[in-house]
Amino acid sequence: MTREARLFVVSGPSGVGKGTLVARVRARLSCLGLTVSATTRPPRVGEIDGSSYYFMDDAAFERRVQAGEFLEWAWVHGHRYGTLKREADRLIAQGRSVILEIDVQGGLSVRRAHPDAVLVFIEPPSMAELERRLRGRGTEDEASVSRRLADARKEMELARSYDVRIVNDDLERAATELAHVIETYETNGGPSKDVCDQA
Template sequence: MTIIKGTLYIVSAPSGAGKTSLLAKLLEQSSTLCLSISHTTRPIRPGETDGVNYHFTDRGSFVRLVEQGRFLEHAEVFGNLYGTSADWVSMTLKSGMDVILEIDWQGAQQIRRLVPETVSIFILPPSLPVLAERLRARGQDGEQVIAQRLAGARDEISHYGEYDYLVVNDDFERALADMAAIIRAERQRTPRQENGRIALISDLLSGVAPTQ
């Protein structure tokens, strides 16, 4: 059986745009799509699990991993470090699985330089007031942190033009359908299809047309 190398996806969005919820639902719908679990130095939040939401680590350990070249990309966001395991991503793509990296624009730029064929998606909120409302609804941050996140959102959004696809999360089900459509379309690209359809293509090209 021919193993088709998986596709690497980048999904970015300002905090509160609904990226995590959309990806969780998208992953439920596909058995060949998985999410890379990033390493981070930020404190674990209520309801999170180490190794599921993030690989939580201390700053010293994170820096050592950077020095060892173990990250495909890494960045500092709001004073916390985030990084993507290069070994895990490479191994998973070689197995034929598609991998999603849930990272910011800084990490996305690093990934594009290393893996130019990466497919990137940017998720926009319908408006800044809605974004602020969603951040407050979380009940995790004070007003000062929320103001910080909103300022960071404008910076993040300014990089939308660097991405292949743009999805507006004004309606959850529609945004989810848009993301699923992107994944389906990418899987139909000729290089991916021909690797898994060699026997069919060979038969169609060499076969004799039926006579009346």
């Protein structure tokens, strides 16, 4: 079966479980590429530079912005996050679809630059459940939780701009749905390298 390498964007509010979902789907679809984002926020415990994120200070990030090295970037919760073009280009050149786990601002920026990108929005079952998950992480202070919930309400309003919306009320079901979306868009495209079939 031929597959077309596609650019997929997965967005949703902080705490909705995007990272866990993407990890589950990547375990099922072994050839799916995941770019490493750059950020100006400091590393959390256990995060590794070049693996979790490319951690850089504001000056280094700005130099790359001015050099046009980002596919997209945005301010999120007081820090800058972005996807380096080289990360996506490297994977697509190998015939591998790319999945970007980025915020809604970044997702809409990718859509403007790449109209054929597939945008998937991950929704919480409810705002109350999202708040419970955020507080349960134990990584945010009260001001940060309040800011993230306020941002979540704005992001939910932009969900209609996305191609697909998935409610993460059950992790296994949501992962199955996301994997199905990716496989459907890949196989309904055109011919490309069959790297997934060879893996």
